Amino acid sequence: MRIAIDRLAVAYDDRRVIDGLSLTIDPGTIFTLLGPSGCGKTTLLRAIAGFVPVAAGRILFGETDVARLPAHRRNIGMVFQDYALFPDKTVFENVAYGLRARRTDDAAVRRRVGEALDRVGLGAFADRLPAALSGGQRQRVALVRALVIQPDVLLMDEPLSNLDSKLRHQVRETISELQREAGITTVFVTHDQDEALAMSDRIGVMNAGRLEQVGAPAEIYRTPHTAYVADFIGAANILSADLAAPAAAGATVRLAIGGRHVGAVCPQPLPAGPVRIVVRPEDIAMAPADGATDEMLSARVVRRHYLGAKTGYAVTLTDGTRITIDVSGPDHDRFATGDSVAVRIDPSRALAIAP
Amino acid sequence: MRLDLRSIWVWLSFAMLALLGVFLVYPVANIFLASLGGPGRGEGWAIVFGDPRYLRAIANTLLLGTAVTLAAMGVGVPLAYLTARYDYPGKAIVSILPLVTLVTPEVIVAQTWLMMLGNNGLIRRWLLEHGVVLPSFYGWFGLTTSMTFIYYTYAYIGTLAAIRGFDVQLEEAARSLGSSPVRARLRVLVPVVLPAILASALLIFTLVVGNFALSMILGGRVELLSVKTYQAAVSETTSNPVLQSTLASVSISIVMIVLFAQRWIVSRGRFEIVQGRVARPSRLRGVMALGFAAAASLVVVVSLLPLAAVVAGAFTVSRGPVMRWGQWTTANIDRVLSRSPEPLYNTMTYAGAATAIAIVLSALIGYLIVRRRNAVTPLIDYITALPLALSGTALGIGLIHAFNTGWITLTGTAAIIVLAYVIRRLPFGLRNASSTLYNIPRSLEEASISLGVPPGRTFLKVILPLMAPALAAAAVLTWTTTVAELSTSIIVYSGGRETIPIQIFKLIEGGLMAQASAYGLVLVAVILAPIVVATRIFRIDLFASRA
């Protein structure tokens, strides 16, 4: 089922938290809302679910505008951060709850709940109370409970953030598999960029109630449109530079930085003047100072983190700008703190964006 | 906040508001309005403030409130401190004290003191035989003594909860900064615990001001506000509604002022206490231990005395007012159970109805206030706190005046007694209901709704079962307090509708202590039965949401 949000506005006591947001989510895909705490992810999700009233705009599930439909009639599945399992009902009764509300006959309930629990390896736990399960098991029950009713859309609000990192990976896998099997349109909320990159078909990066950029994970990571997105997704160096002449979208430009010129790509048209260069730590090469070429900037190593597969360095340029660089490959740990080095920013990987 | 007129909760809020408006706000407003009414406006206030007897009653009430508060704090606070911080012999029994006061109706306490120290009292006569003449127990002596030994439990419970919630680490931090242990304790503990102590002191003060049973039975010639108000309400000859209302207004005003002070203190006292480690009690030995144990047991003995006395009295032979101590009989109990059991039936019926109504209202109103806030719910919240400011006598006067005639006439019916019970217990039931609701995550409700169950059915299927233990506890507490209710019912009841406390009160006035004891014993049984069932069979923690 396609979800289309059209100029949506949501307000708490007349304060608009979301104002004029539009978004389309393709059927069967998993869409992640990513952003820092307080940016409005939960509010948007709860508006889709029907738990916060919509001040203006439309929310289409397929062709139907559900914006004014009460939550219990939207046929959604919802998974909560705190699992929200009914503590006084067994695992079986929790999962059966939505089917019973739909007046499914007893035999079908038993069969479908049994199958669903078996699918996530919890068939043996049907008679337990939620309190007797681990966090990961609880969230799996919650997931199954939401899916067993075959909802039109699945909504999840930070479902992994109460789990420790190992469980988080396991449950993440379970969610991805079940979502794909059911082919259900899913909106997933998180503030964790790794989670977003790993799980999503598309990501919407939110900032103060607006969608700052929407795109596939690689797109968001490789070509952030704004410094905000670049900074939020993955570690990024954001440097100031000057652009001599206006540039068209897709153009490669040369920018003055620290007395040298470096190349960068413009994903969007840019006027002349101050710009930002965004470059990931792994897209900067580092060489000993004596091997420097014209394209390289002089720098000095101020900090070094050995990380096994790679080494993270912090260096300062001659003008004092600080950059982080990840070096991998053989001898990635060969530089020491205090070394004079030369660094080269890969021009095809560096992005010039509006300041 | 908006009012969404499509929401059933908004309509339910309006319905509750209307209900509370008619049955609670109207009687209370009526009291104040009536006090201003009469032929010459403000007549009631002119009478009260022009008559030295009424002025004396007000002054005496304030004086008694102060004296009892100080004395009760003097007993309750040290006892709480000892219990929180030390182990001493017999400590276990001290912990049942809150329960003991809960199950002992005031009218029975009053009766016990009379049987022991009244003009014909057992202890008085025994001392007299040994040449010791006690001062009369009626009056200041009896009032302060009896009230102190009831109300100290509020000081005890309040202080204990505050000390237990206090983080020892704070104290250890102060000590590590170089203060001596005792100074460290006082410097750190006192400011944190003081708000709770002051709050319970003010609560005790309001209870004394509103106290009816002990004031009536043991007051003697000391003129007190609650007694004067009651006499004005029931007197056949000088039935003056304006005067009654004015006296009730005075009492309500005093209590309201004190309650506002209490709220202010509590709100200022919300220190950031991170629940840390609770202090481990240290073991006491030697003379200190014996001293503490002796002091604590004295308190325990005095607290338990009424229960013991009522059992003994119920089975003691009597002729008229004369008790033949040492001669046993079951005649008193027989009489209560077989020849005049109406008070027992009445009590159970009225309290049963009131408990059911109060619990349903508490669950619904609590849910509205906590979970379904709208423009109306804050008003409901305030109104439901109103009964806390009403002494039983004042409420009784409000009810008879409001429902005497007109399109809702309740005077002379059982309904007015049930209504009185419900109003008096509503704030407490509501407190239980809402504190448990705050602990039920909102996401549970949303999970149910998202699974396709509409909000109303979600409340019944998900929220109500989770509230059940707290509601059961509230039901038990409502039952135990309503079956013992006296001060309002004695004003609003009509012939043939006597409850057990009313019957006991009448028998005490007539000096028939053995029969009064028999009713007392039945009353205690009626109180204890659900407590035993709840705590033993259903394992419900009755005090979970007090503190």
Ligand SMILES: Nc1ncnc2c1ncn2[C@@H]1O[C@H](COP(=O)(O)OP(=O)(O)O)[C@@H](O)[C@H]1O
């Ligand atoms: N029930 C509410 N009432 C008023 N303001 C709220 C409420 N819930 C959230 N907000 C505000 O709306 C904004 C967005 O919150 P939220 O959607 O919870 O963000 P996120 O989920 O991204 O952390 C925040 O500024 C928050 O303070």
Ligand SMILES: [Mg+2]
């Ligand atoms: Mg959130």
